[in-house]
Amino acid sequence: MVIGVHGLLHLMGVALLWKPGQPGQLRYAGAVPAPGSPGEYLVGGPWLVVALLFVAAASLLAAGGAPGP
Numbered sequence: 001m002v003i004g005v006h007g008l009l010h011l012m013g014v015a016l017l018w019k020p021g022q023p024g025q026l027r028y029a030g031a032v033p034a035p036g037s038p039g040e041y042l043v044g045g046p047w048l049v050v051a052l053l054f055v056a057a058a059s060l061l062a063a064g065g066a067p068g069p
Contacts, residue, residue, distance in 0.1 A: 001058070003054055003057055003058040003061065004054065004055055004058030004059070004062075006054050007050075007051045007052070007053070007054025007055035007057075007058060008051070008055070010047050010048075010050050010051035010054060011048075011051045013044075013047050013051075014044045014047045014048045014051060017040040017041070017043055017044035017047065018036070018040065018041060018044045019036035019040075
Protein backbone atom coordinates (compact mmCIF):
# COMPACT_ATOMS: atom_id res chain seq x y z
CA MET A 1 0.00 0.00 0.00
CA VAL A 2 2.85 2.37 0.82
CA ILE A 3 4.38 1.80 -2.62
CA GLY A 4 1.08 2.66 -4.32
CA VAL A 5 0.62 5.81 -2.26
CA HIS A 6 4.17 6.85 -3.09
CA GLY A 7 3.35 6.49 -6.79
CA LEU A 8 0.25 8.64 -6.37
CA LEU A 9 2.35 11.30 -4.65
CA HIS A 10 4.62 11.32 -7.69
CA LEU A 11 1.53 12.00 -9.82
CA MET A 12 0.83 15.06 -7.65
CA GLY A 13 4.37 16.24 -8.36
CA VAL A 14 3.83 15.80 -12.10
CA ALA A 15 0.61 17.80 -11.87
CA LEU A 16 2.47 20.58 -10.10
CA LEU A 17 5.39 20.57 -12.55
CA TRP A 18 3.27 20.43 -15.70
CA LYS A 19 0.80 22.95 -14.29
CA PRO A 20 -2.57 21.39 -15.12
CA GLY A 21 -3.70 22.10 -11.55
CA GLN A 22 -2.58 22.76 -8.01
CA PRO A 23 -2.91 19.39 -6.26
CA GLY A 24 -3.80 19.64 -2.59
CA GLN A 25 -1.58 21.93 -0.56
CA LEU A 26 1.13 22.16 -3.26
CA ARG A 27 1.36 25.63 -4.74
CA TYR A 28 3.10 26.96 -7.84
CA ALA A 29 4.75 29.76 -5.87
CA GLY A 30 6.88 27.24 -3.97
CA ALA A 31 8.17 25.39 -7.03
CA VAL A 32 11.60 26.14 -8.42
CA PRO A 33 12.15 26.47 -11.40
CA ALA A 34 8.82 27.80 -12.56
CA PRO A 35 6.15 25.19 -13.28
CA GLY A 36 5.15 24.98 -16.91
CA SER A 37 8.64 25.90 -18.15
CA PRO A 38 10.40 23.63 -20.67
CA GLY A 39 12.77 22.36 -17.96
CA GLU A 40 9.87 21.30 -15.80
CA TYR A 41 8.39 19.25 -18.63
CA LEU A 42 11.73 17.42 -18.91
CA VAL A 43 11.72 16.73 -15.16
CA GLY A 44 8.04 15.79 -15.10
CA GLY A 45 8.43 13.07 -17.74
CA PRO A 46 10.66 10.81 -15.64
CA TRP A 47 8.50 11.56 -12.57
CA LEU A 48 5.48 10.30 -14.51
CA VAL A 49 7.32 7.13 -15.52
CA VAL A 50 8.37 6.53 -11.91
CA ALA A 51 4.79 7.12 -10.72
CA LEU A 52 3.47 4.53 -13.16
CA LEU A 53 6.16 2.05 -12.14
CA PHE A 54 5.33 2.48 -8.44
CA VAL A 55 1.62 1.98 -9.09
CA ALA A 56 2.33 -1.05 -11.29
CA ALA A 57 4.60 -2.55 -8.61
CA ALA A 58 1.95 -2.02 -5.95
CA SER A 59 -0.67 -3.63 -8.18
CA LEU A 60 1.55 -6.67 -8.78
CA LEU A 61 2.28 -7.00 -5.07
CA ALA A 62 -1.42 -6.75 -4.21
CA ALA A 63 -2.29 -9.36 -6.84
CA GLY A 64 0.47 -11.67 -5.67
CA GLY A 65 2.20 -11.52 -9.03
CA ALA A 66 5.60 -10.46 -7.71
CA PRO A 67 8.26 -13.17 -8.00
CA GLY A 68 9.39 -14.73 -4.74
CA PRO A 69 12.92 -15.53 -3.54
